[in-house]
Amino acid sequence: MSADLIRAAGVKVTRGRVRVLDALHSARQPLSHAELEARLGDPAEPAMDRVTLYRILDSLVACGLALKAVDTRGVFRFSAAGAQRQHANHVHFRCTDCGGVFCLKAEPPPPPRLPRGFRLNEVAFDLRGTCAGCSLREGA
Template identity: 30%
Template sequence: MNSNTKIESELNKREIRPTAMRMIVLRYFLEEKNCTSLTELEEKFDHADKSTLFRTLTTFEQKGLIHRIEDGTGFTKFGLCTEDCDCSFDFQHYHFHCINCNETFCLKSLKPQSLNLPKGFMVQSANLVLKGHCSNCN
């Protein structure tokens, strides 16, 4: 199965119509090892319409293909979801933000411990960001 067919299949699996821009953006997420922001995508794809990139990220997030990360930089970043991810609190994982190179990484193998919240409390979202130096900068 060639790369385009694989990307098209992944989009179809999430019920996302495989347009050229969506395929390009998904390929970028699949090839990158770190999370990315809309601004970074705009710089990478300077020929692309900014609103199309924004709508692509919005669609990907709504369909559970990517998830949003607030890493404290002032820029929302996005990371690729795993196939079984439903972006609920139970699927949360840590993120790592390097204070040297400013990259943010998904640490999908590190899961938060279960929380025993007081009665009446209900988690709607969580921001699980560790900060320090990544393996490239350490």
């Protein structure tokens, strides 16, 4: 599936891009570079160096197959664009305790009317609070 998505985006299909996009699709929440490195650390696969992973992530974001967001600690997190590829504007919940970023199935409110000559490229709507996991730990 990932190879088909990469090909359809007009990008050269490589084993590295397929592995990274597969990892993003299987993730339940956006992943940091370090978390992706750990997921890709399969002994059956050739190792991927840090710079290569950064380049692959940048290319997947540039072609619209991945989304890049920054968490409350300033760490970039990546997720598969999936159904949001057509509509990249969506809502994130950012946990102020653990720094986790969670994509929500919700539309952000409409943007304000822009002054003449302005062009909107993206709407970023973030909710901040405590995630379910951290809430459970606080209650224990």
